[in-house]
Amino acid sequence: MRRLALVLAYFAVCGAVADAAQSIAVNAHDVAFFADRFALTAHGNVRARMDDGSTIFADDLYAELRNDRYVFAGHVRVVRGPAEQTALALDLDLKNHTVARLDDLGRAEPARLPSGAFDIPYLAKYRAYMLGSHADIVRRASVRFTPARFPTGAGITAPSPSYLYTFVANPNFAVNVLGGSTFDQPYGLVSTENDLLAGHLLVQNRTLALGLQNTLVDGDRGYVAAALSPLLGPNRLLNVTAYRRLFGTTTQTIGIARGNGFTTASYQLSSGLRAGIATLSGSLFNGSDSATLGFTTYDIVLPLGVRARPRADIGFDKTPGSLIATTADTTNYPLLFRHSAGLNLGSPLLRLPSRASLGVTVDASRRWYAYPHQLDTVNASATLGKRISPSVNVIARTNFTFVTDRYGNAQRRFYPVPLTPTLTPDGIPYVGYAAFTGASSGRGYGLDLNVVPNAATASIKATYDHAVDFPQFAGYGRPRDAISVVADLRPASGFGVRVGRGYLFHWGGQNLTQQWIFQITQ
Amino acid sequence: MNRAIGALLAATLMLGAEPIPVTYRADFLALAPTTLALRGGTTLRVASACACAHDLRPGENALFSLDENDAVVTLRRFVPATDGSARALGDLPAAAAITVARAANADTRLVKVTITVEVPSQTPQTDDVYLSTDRSSYTPNERRMTRIDERRWTIAIEGAAGTTTHYQYTRGTFGTLERDRANTVRPARTIVFGTTPAAMRETVERWADIL
Numbered sequence: 001m002r003r004l005a006l007v008l009a010y011f012a013v014c015g016a017v018a019d020a021a022q023s024i025a026v027n028a029h030d031v032a033f034f035a036d037r038f039a040l041t042a043h044g045n046v047r048a049r050m051d052d053g054s055t056i057f058a059d060d061l062y063a064e065l066r067n068d069r070y071v072f073a074g075h076v077r078v079v080r081g082p083a084e085q086t087a088l089a090l091d092l093d094l095k096n097h098t099v100a101r102l103d104d105l106g107r108a109e110p111a112r113l114p115s116g117a118f119d120i121p122y123l124a125k126y127r128a129y130m131l132g133s134h135a136d137i138v139r140r141a142s143v144r145f146t147p148a149r150f151p152t153g154a155g156i157t158a159p160s161p162s163y164l165y166t167f168v169a170n171p172n173f174a175v176n177v178l179g180g181s182t183f184d185q186p187y188g189l190v191s192t193e194n195d196l197l198a199g200h201l202l203v204q205n206r207t208l209a210l211g212l213q214n215t216l217v218d219g220d221r222g223y224v225a226a227a228l229s230p231l232l233g234p235n236r237l238l239n240v241t242a243y244r245r246l247f248g249t250t251t252q253t254i255g256i257a258r259g260n261g262f263t264t265a266s267y268q269l270s271s272g273l274r275a276g277i278a279t280l281s282g283s284l285f286n287g288s289d290s291a292t293l294g295f296t297t298y299d300i301v302l303p304l305g306v307r308a309r310p311r312a313d314i315g316f317d318k319t320p321g322s323l324i325a326t327t328a329d330t331t332n333y334p335l336l337f338r339h340s341a342g343l344n345l346g347s348p349l350l351r352l353p354s355r356a357s358l359g360v361t362v363d364a365s366r367r368w369y370a371y372p373h374q375l376d377t378v379n380a381s382a383t384l385g386k387r388i389s390p391s392v393n394v395i396a397r398t399n400f401t402f403v404t405d406r407y408g409n410a411q412r413r414f415y416p417v418p419l420t421p422t423l424t425p426d427g428i429p430y431v432g433y434a435a436f437t438g439a440s441s442g443r444g445y446g447l448d449l450n451v452v453p454n455a456a457t458a459s460i461k462a463t464y465d466h467a468v469d470f471p472q473f474a475g476y477g478r479p480r481d482a483i484s485v486v487a488d489l490r491p492a493s494g495f496g497v498r499v500g501r502g503y504l505f506h507w508g509g510q511n512l513t514q515q516w517i518f519q520i521t522q
Numbered sequence: 523m524n525r526a527i528g529a530l531l532a533a534t535l536m537l538g539a540e541p542i543p544v545t546y547r548a549d550f551l552a553l554a555p556t557t558l559a560l561r562g563g564t565t566l567r568v569a570s571a572c573a574c575a576h577d578l579r580p581g582e583n584a585l586f587s588l589d590e591n592d593a594v595v596t597l598r599r600f601v602p603a604t605d606g607s608a609r610a611l612g613d614l615p616a617a618a619a620i621t622v623a624r625a626a627n628a629d630t631r632l633v634k635v636t637i638t639v640e641v642p643s644q645t646p647q648t649d650d651v652y653l654s655t656d657r658s659s660y661t662p663n664e665r666r667m668t669r670i671d672e673r674r675w676t677i678a679i680e681g682a683a684g685t686t687t688h689y690q691y692t693r694g695t696f697g698t699l700e701r702d703r704a705n706t707v708r709p710a711r712t713i714v715f716g717t718t719p720a721a722m723r724e725t726v727e728r729w730a731d732i733l
Contacts, residue, residue, distance in 0.1 A: 036657050037685050043579060059552070060580045073552040073559070073580040089552045089559050102565055104554035118551055118563040122581030126682075166659055169688050171710050174660030175696050220709045249704035272704020277733060279705075296733045298703060299642075307643060311733065346643025349671060359672025361643045381647045385671025395669050399647055446648070450668045455678030456634060459668055465648075488666050496664070521664050 021050035024070075024137040026061065033143060035129035038066040038167045039121075040143060042135075046072070054080040056090070062120045065167050068095040068139055071120050091117045094139070127151055130163060142166045142191035152495075164188030166196055172223040177239040178211045180204055181229075186213075194218065202229060209233070221245045235260045248272075262286050289318040305348035311365075314339040333371065340367035356386040372408035377401070391455075395448035405438040414438065424509070430473045442469040442478070457490045479507035486517060496521040547600055550584040558586065558594050569593040632680040633715045639691060640673050641726045646693075651675040651726075654699075655689040656710065662692040662699065681715035688712055691726050703727040 029044030042048075042061040048070070049055045059074025069092065076087040091100040093114070100117035132145035148163035166173060166188055173196050178184060183203035190197040200211035211229030222244035229237055237259040245251045249272030257264045268281040276297035283290050292315030299307045316337045342365030350358045360382045367375040381399035388394060407414045415437045421429035449462040462485045467478040486500035500517030507513055549561035553574060558566045561581060568574065569589055574597040578584055583600035641651060653665040667675035681687055688710035691700045702708040705728055713722070 036681060036687070062580060071580070075554070076552075088554050088557055088565070089563075091563075100563065102552070102557075102559050102563060104557045105565075113563040118559070118561060120551075120561060120581045121682075121684075122549065122579065122583070124579050124582065167656070169656050169710065171654070171656075171660045171688075171690050171699070172707065174654065174662060176662075220707050243707065245706055249706050251706050270705050272706065277705050279733065294733070309644065344644055346673075349673065357671040359643075361647075361672070363644070383647060383672035385669065385674075387670070393668070393670065395671070397647055448669065452668055455636070456632075456680045459666065461666075461668075486666075498666070519663075521658060521661055 021052040021054065022139055023051045024139070025049045025051075026063075026135045026137065028061065028133060031132050031135045031145070032123070032128035033130040033135070033145065033165065034123055034126060035165065037064075037121075037123075039064055039123065040135060040137070041123055043124075048072070054078065058090075062123075063137070065137065065143060066140075066169060067093075069093045071118060073118075089118060093117075130165065131157065138192055141168055141193040142188065144188075164191055166191045168193055168196075168217075170217050170219065172217040172220065172243075173215055175215055175223055175225045175241065176213070177225045177227040177241045178202060178213055178229050179237075179239060181209075181211075182206075184211075200227075200229070204230065218244075287320065291315050307346045307348075309344040309346075310342070311344075312339070312341045337370040338367060340365055342366070352384075354386065356384060358382065358384050372410060374404075374406040376404040376406070391452045393450050395446075395450070397444070397446035397448070399442070399444045401442040401444075403440045407438070411438060424473045424476075430471070433471050433473070436471045440470055442467065444468075444478070458487070460485065460487045479504040479513075481505040482507075484515075484517075545585045545587045545596070547583060547585055550578040550582050550597075551580050553578070553597070558597065567591075567593040568597075569595045571595065572597065575599060631683055633683050633717065634678050634680050634719045635713055635715060636676065636678045636719070636721045637713075637724065638670070638674055638676045638722070639667070639724045639726060641675065641691075642728060642732070643673065644732045645673070645729065647672075649693045649698075652692045652694055653677055653679070653689055654692050655679075655687050657687060660690065660710075662696050663694040679713070681713065683715055683717050686712060686714050693729060697731050699730045700726045701728045701730050705730075705733065 026040070026042050026046065026048050028042035028046040031040065031042045033040050040061070040063040044059070046058045046061045047055060048058075048061060055078075056072055057075070057077040057079070058072035060072070062071045062073070063069065071089070071091045072087075073089040076090045078085045078087070078090070087101045088104045089102040091098075091114075093099070096114075098114040098117070100113045102118070128151060130145050131149040131151065132147060134146050136144045136146070142164055144162060144164045146162040148160045149157040150160065151157050164187075168191075176184065178200055181200075181202040181204050183201075185201045186198045187201065188196065188198050194217055196215045198213055198215075200213060202209045202211050209230035210232060211227060212231055213225060213227035215223060215225045217223045222242070224240070224242040226238070226240045237257065240254075240256040242254045243251065251270050253268045253270070255264075255266040262285070264283065264285045266281070266283040268279060270277060270279045276295055279292075279294045279296075281292050281294070292313050294311065294313030296311040297309055299309055302308055314337070316335060318335045320334055342363065344363045345361065347360040352358055360380070362378075362380045364378045365376070379399065379401045381397070384396040386394050386396075405414070417434055421431055422433040424430050444465065444467045446463065446465045451460045451462075452458070453460075463483070465479075465482045467480055469477045471477065472480070482502065482504050484500060484502035486498060488496065488498050490496045498517060498519040498521065502515035502517065504513040504515070505511065548564075551559040551561050551563075553559070553568070553576065556568050558568050558574075560566070566586075566588075569591075572593075572595055574594070578597070578599060584597060585600045586594050586597045589595045637653070639651065645651075651667045651669075652663045653667060654660045654662050655664060658664045665677055665679065667677040669675050679687070690708075690710050692698050700708065711724070
């Protein structure tokens with residue numbers, strides 16, 4: 001900042017902009033913010049007051065907020081205490097520590113200016129994201145309009161008493177630890193370059209609730225997010241998540257959740273090695289512990305372009321004073337070791353005639369426990385994509401899953417034959433469940449139709465899914481048939497709507513279950 | 523040289539004894555009693571009898587004319603529908619080296635970029651892939667991409683020419699954000715919107731929730 005002060009000194013007969021200025025309050029007849037450019041314009045009797053005591057008056061202001069650049073034009077007057085300086089235009093590039101000034105000298109020649117000085121776009125005909133007459137800018141962090149108006153595109157504006165927009169280019173601010181919500185509308189309260197405190201309007205269990213989250217970030221090296229919800233009422237939940245890159249490709253992630261009668265904590269240490277990724281993870285849940293040491297290779301390219309990713313882990317589960325296995329076993333296992341191995345194989349994309357392509361993935365794993373127990377899982381899927389036209393394509397999907405839960409000679413102890421028939425939710429006996437002895441299967445078939453009438457503003461996806469699983473009955477497992485249609489529309493820049501309708505057939509004790517999907521995105 | 527060309531052009535427009543003022547188009551910045559400033563920082567003297575419009579906004583296309591002393595005598599807003607015959611700035615007298623005016627819609631013209639991304643084979647078959655950008659403060663399910671086949675997804679996004687957008691891929695939540703090959707949080711990707719439509723091909727190395 002000392003360098004900035006030196007650069008500014010040449011202009012600052014009166015110390016125009018002090019190096020300590022971190023926030024700028026802008027008042028004008030019209031102030032507009034353009035979210036896709038992170039630009040702010042102010043027009044008519046502009047007054048920009050710095051928090052170091054300087055004030056700049058002008059006819060117009062154009063600010064590139066993310067670049068920390070401010071261009072004042074027309075009758076510029078800089079005032080600090082008793083000192084005052086005037087200019088025709090002033091370009092403050094605080095990021096690059098340059099200041100350019102034009103005077104009303106009647107000069108007819110180019111001034112010596114820094115590259116790009118006074119190069120500004122004309123945005124008056126461009127629709128703003130937010131309008132107002134007062135904006136508080138926190139440099140390199142956020143802008144708050146008080147009050148704010150939001151143009152809707154239909155000639156009307158939606159008002160808000162105040163609105164904070166964070167323009168920090170750090171994706172870690174998107175971390176959300178307010179779990180279990182079907183609707184979440186954040187509302188920024190306080191923001192700096194490394195800190196964001198936001199209130200959240202939530203829908204949890206079909207009930208409106210308020211939440212609060214504070215997020216601290218350190219570049220892409222780390223973040224900490226803490227959230228509390230609901231703020232009012234019972235069952236309050238505190239969630240904390242932290243991520244930190246320790247060195248090189250070694251990172252750690254910590255999670256803590258404390259709610260009504262329970263506490264959980266988790267930890268993961270991950271390190272990218274020469275051949276793959278090693279992880280050490282552990283968790284606590286109300287006194288029960290578990291830990292796992294795992295290793296996953298990077299993709300290994302096999303002949304014919306097949307990609308393989310083997311993995312393995314070893315760990316334990318500990319539950320003092322209680323049984324880990326079911327009561328059907330005769331032995332207590334307060335500490336139980338386990339290990340597993342798995343392999344993921346992905347075929348190359350096979351180009352087929354008629355602009356179609358096929359991809360196949362197979363994933364298999366086995367887990368061994370320190371008593372006669374094995375869990376085998378095999379999943380195979382194939383996806384066929386076919387382009388009908390530039391705006392229409394079809395995806396055909398199929399997947400097969402087999403899970404075998406083996407207990408050796410004790411199989412029937414863990415999967416006993418029901419003494420009475422198992423009943424479905426609608427009361428009908430499910431006789432076939434008696435055949436379930438630990439081996440389950442799933443077959444799924446799906447068809448997606450994607451229609452993109454305008455790639456930038458509209459896309460529609462219609463999906464049909466058919467599942468044939470064992471065991472499967474109404475309310476248990478996947479619905480046998482499901483249809484959904486989802487449309488993503490962007491009627492205006494910076495505003496999107498997702499509308500959808502879904503139908504489940506013969507599931508949950510009902511012949512037909514209907515679902516709505518509605519979401520507004522920026 | 524420029525002055526000579528300007529004089530020649532002016533001469534060709536003479537009708538009898540009455541010269542037709544040659545108008546020039548540039549982007550306005552600011553106006554004071556004796557000085558006109560243009561985008562890029564060029565300043566011109568303003569004649570005392572200038573018929574100057576005072577309602578121009580910085581960055582706006584403007585038309586102006588000069589007298590024999592290269593002082594501005596008229597200044598008004600450029601209207602593309604009626605002022606299409608305005609002179610190119612290369613014809614301007616050497617009195618000023620003006621930053622070339624942009625097209626009238628240069629700052630509002632949207633440029634389309636089509637992105638195609640290939641995801642890892644471990645991606646769950648029924649999951650959708652989304653683009654999360656800094657335009658929405660990285661809302662994880664901001665823009666749903668369209669599936670092409672088992673591993674490729676595509677989307678077209680628009681942005682003003684010359685602007686930059688940062689983005690990442692997700693499967694709809696922050697917990698399913700993409701990671702780099704070594705499973706660390708990766709910096710956001712960047713698109714710079716040029717002047718013509720463009721296409722990009724990218725690869726997701728890994729998802730945060732799937733090792």
